[in-house]
Amino acid sequence: MNLLLRLVPITFLIMFTFQSSLAESSNEKEKLVDEIVDLSGIEKQTLSLSDILEQQANTQTAQAKNLSADEKAKLKELMLSGFKAERILSSIKKRMISSLSKKELKSLVKFHKQEKILKVSRLEEAASTPEAMVEMQSFAQGLAKNKPSQDRIQTAMKLLHETRMLEFMVDVMVNIIKGVGEAAQGEKIQEYQIDLMKTQMRPQLQNVLLVQTLYTYKPLSKKEFETYLADIAGNKELKKVSNIVLEEANVEFDRWGKAMGKGLKISFQKKTKNKNK
Secondary structure: OHHHHHHHHHHHHHHHHHHHHHHHHHHHHHHHHHHHHHHOOHHHHHHHHHHHHHHHHHHHHHHOOOOOHHHHHHHHHHHHOOOOHHHHHHHHHHHHHHHOOHHHHHHHHHHHOOHHHHHHHHHHHHOOOHHHHHHHHHHHHHOOOOOOOHHHHHHHHHHHHHHOHHHHHHHHHHHHHHHHHHHHHOOOOOHHHHHHHHHHHHHHHHHHHHHHHHHHOOOOOHHHHHHHHHHHOOOHHHHHHHHHHHHHHHHHHHHHHHHHHHHHHHHHHHHHHHHHO
């Protein structure tokens, strides 16, 4: 009995030490994740995307002529509830902490602190702003006269393949269309319709993403562009983070599509009601 009593404080001491160690490890991982999210441009790009979606919500509500100012404000709030930058960033960080070891996180911090990688991250941030979206349209129109070299196009296509951006965008667009359609019409979209949508939108999205990639990395020389592709290819830690970001973004866009659908349904119902008066 005395032996057992002596073991009690030792057991608690071990438990306390273990818990403290876990807390310290968790805090260190949180700091590493925060650093990665900042260095990589994930945070700034997510915030820029939120700004772009807010502009779209403003456009949608402004076009709803049949709604009062108060109704427009509520409609905008509903639409914006579907995509929250803070929510998606929190989800990404939590998954990074749970999915990557401290060693992997330290490796990613080291990777993103390289001057050549920092340069690319800043280019990606700059290309994600609402202002850049407008400039990108002019860039796209000018491609007919100033066509990039075939090598440049091939590198851009390889980068899209490596980052799985085409597959991601196809899934995102399908989720948005599904969300809008089902929420607005109250009818489930069938699988054959989804497959048809994917087939039809894939070539168009590939062209859009190619233009976006050429625009984003245009300040890079041929060697810098090809070196960046080589740097990210086969980087397992980077691929893990990329998968997490794409999956969480897809979930958020699904929410956004449903919120937009509900908003459009409200606007349509109000318009129909006013016509019937």
